[in-house]
Amino acid sequence: xxxxxxxxxxxxxxxxxxxxxxxxxxxxxxxxxxxxxxxxxxxxxxxxxxxxxxxxxxxxxxxxxxxxxxxxxxxxxxxxxxxxxxxxxxxxxxxxxxxxxxxxxxxxxxxxxxxxxxxxxxxxxxxxxxxxxxxxxxxxxxxxxxxxxxxxxxxxxxxxxxxxxxxxxxxxxxxxxxxxxxxxxxxxxxxxxxxxxxxxxxxxxxxxxxxxxxxxxxxxxxxxxxxxxxxxxxxxxxxxxxxxxxxxxxxxxxxxxxxxxxxxxxxxxxxxxxxxxxxxxxxxxxxxxxxxxxxxxxx
DNA sequence: CATATGTCCTGAGAGC
DNA sequence: TGCTCTCAGGACATAT
Numbered sequence: 001x002x003x004x005x006x007x008x009x010x011x012x013x014x015x016x017x018x019x020x021x022x023x024x025x026x027x028x029x030x031x032x033x034x035x036x037x038x039x040x041x042x043x044x045x046x047x048x049x050x051x052x053x054x055x056x057x058x059x060x061x062x063x064x065x066x067x068x069x070x071x072x073x074x075x076x077x078x079x080x081x082x083x084x085x086x087x088x089x090x091x092x093x094x095x096x097x098x099x100x101x102x103x104x105x106x107x108x109x110x111x112x113x114x115x116x117x118x119x120x121x122x123x124x125x126x127x128x129x130x131x132x133x134x135x136x137x138x139x140x141x142x143x144x145x146x147x148x149x150x151x152x153x154x155x156x157x158x159x160x161x162x163x164x165x166x167x168x169x170x171x172x173x174x175x176x177x178x179x180x181x182x183x184x185x186x187x188x189x190x191x192x193x194x195x196x197x198x199x200x201x202x203x204x205x206x207x208x209x210x211x212x213x214x215x216x217x218x219x220x221x222x223x224x225x226x227x228x229x230x231x232x233x234x235x236x237x238x239x240x241x242x243x244x245x246x247x248x249x250x251x252x253x254x255x256x257x258x259x260x261x262x263x264x265x266x267x268x269x270x271x272x273x274x275x276x277x278x279x280x281x282x283x284x285x286x287x288x289x290x291x292x293x294x295x296x297x298x299x
Numbered sequence: 300c301a302t303a304t305g306t307c308c309t310g311a312g313a314g315c
Numbered sequence: 316t317g318c319t320c321t322c323a324g325g326a327c328a329t330a331t
Contacts, residue, residue, distance in 0.1 A: 001324075033308070061325075078325045080309080093309095128309045130325070170302070179326075187324060237311070237323080278303075280324060 002077040003061055004153050004184030005227035006240055006248065010083045011058045013243025014065075017085075018056060020100035020120055022048045022067070028094045035081075035095045035124070036132040044135045047071060052103050060149055060183025064141075065122075072141060073098075074134045075124065080239050081131030084123045087245035096124035096133055127239060153184035153224055158210070158217040165205045165213070172208065172216070173201035174278045184224070188233055188257045191283045193219045195256045195266075200289045201282045202275075226253065233257075256283040264288060 002010070025045040027034055037044065051067035058064065063075040063083055075083055088094060100120045124133065136144065151160060164181050165172070175181055176190040185193065194201050197219035199212055208216075227233065232248030234240045235258070240248060255265050256272050260283060264270035270287040 003325090036307095076326080078307095079323075126308095128307090128323095130308055132326090168301080174302095177325085235323095239310095279305090 001079055001186070001188070001235065001240055002081065002232070003186035003189050004058075004224055005189070005230075005250065006232035007058050007061050007063060007077065007184075008228050009231045009242050009248065010077070011056050011063055014063075014083055014085055014122060015056045017053045017065070017100055017120055017122055019053065019103060021050055021052045021103035022098060023050075023101045023119070024097075024099040025049075026097055028097055030092050030094055032092065032095075033129050035126055035129050037096070038132070038134045044073075047135060048073075048098075053100070058152075059145065060152055060179055061186065062145070070137065072136055074136055074141075074145060076132045076134075077126070078128075078130040078132070080127040082125040082239075082241055083243065084125060084241065084245065085121065085243045086123075088123070089125055089239075089241055089245060090127070093125045093127050094123060095126050095129065095131075098122040149179055149183040150181045151183065153182050153220055156182055156217055156220050158214040161213045161217050162210065166208070168205045170205055171202050171277055172199060172205050173282050175205050177278075177280070185220070187280050188254070189223055189227065191257045192223045192227075192254060194289060195284060196223055198289055201277065201284050226250070256285065259283060 025041065025048055027037060027041045048067055048071065051071065053065060053067060054069045055066040057066070061076065065073040077083065082089065100122065102118050124131065150164060165175055168175055173190050173194060176185045176193070177187065193216065197212070197215040199208070199216060227250040230248060230250035230253065231242055232240060233251040233254065234247035235251060242248065259272045260274040262272050264272060264285040267285065267287050270285040272283055272285055275282050
């Protein structure tokens with residue numbers, strides 16, 4: 001569920017670990033199946049020991065934590081993973097922990113006196129345990145991550161969409177979820193983007209017009225930036241939280257996702273439909289999102 | 300190669 | 316109340 005806006009919110013929420021030094025890394029035995037960690041935890045711990053966090057960035061739906069500009073932890077929350085600094089959503093779900101100390105150069109007088117600024121904890125919670133954590137160096141980052149993923153969704157332009165999507169015959173909704181084509185879009189935002197663009201989610205990519213790709217590109221930026229502003233979507237199951245256990249509020253802005261049977265907020269006559277594509281729910285308005293037609297989008 | 304399907308895992312909610 | 320069943324969907328492995 002964490003898609004680009006939720007992962008971006010996580011990154012912003014943990015950025016205060018920058019300048020801190022790794023003191024301890026451990027997998028938490030929580031009674032649930034351990035999450036996938038590569039390489040084994042002992043090697044991660046050894047490699048990161050005393051290294052300083054030099055940056056927290058994001059690529060698609062992954063959180064990247066850089067150490068001495070040389071190594072990075074790649075955290076993939078997948079369905080239910082949460083990267084947090086505090087306030088456990090549920091104690092039994094804690095899977096991974098990094099304890100930091102403020103490194104000597106980052107220790108100013110003011111902070112030296114207050115104990116609660118001397119250490120920090122980075123926690124990974126995952127209700128279902130499908131998330132993964134990988135330690136990489138710069139080369140692995142290039143070959144195992146950069147090369148396999150499409151451009152980050154916030155970088156997408158109509159030109160890039162045409163280059164990367166226009167040849168495939170897959171339905172646009174399904175293709176938008178392919179992280180090799182574009183990184184960061186998941187089931188919720190794919191639905192919202194296509195609604196805003198006025199494009200039928202079943203349309204084959206190779207049948208979309210240039211005009212339609214322009215609307216998709218524009219809607220991608222508009223939707224994702226708005227969702228970041230609202231700190232992501234916390235659905236009715238309440239799973240998603242930000243770094244300090246707060247909820248996102250973009251779910252209040254959803255126009256189609258999980259709104260089956262409700263009247264369309266745009267055309268009033270339409271009812272939001274739910275169909276299944278590639279074993280996933282797709283929500284859309286049949287009258288606002290037609291395969292062809294000159295209807296104006298909401299942009 | 301492109302595309303489609305199955306699998307991982309847990310907890311919430313439905314139905315009886 | 317308490318049981319069983321289905322479903323949620325991100326990424327990758329395997330199949331077509």
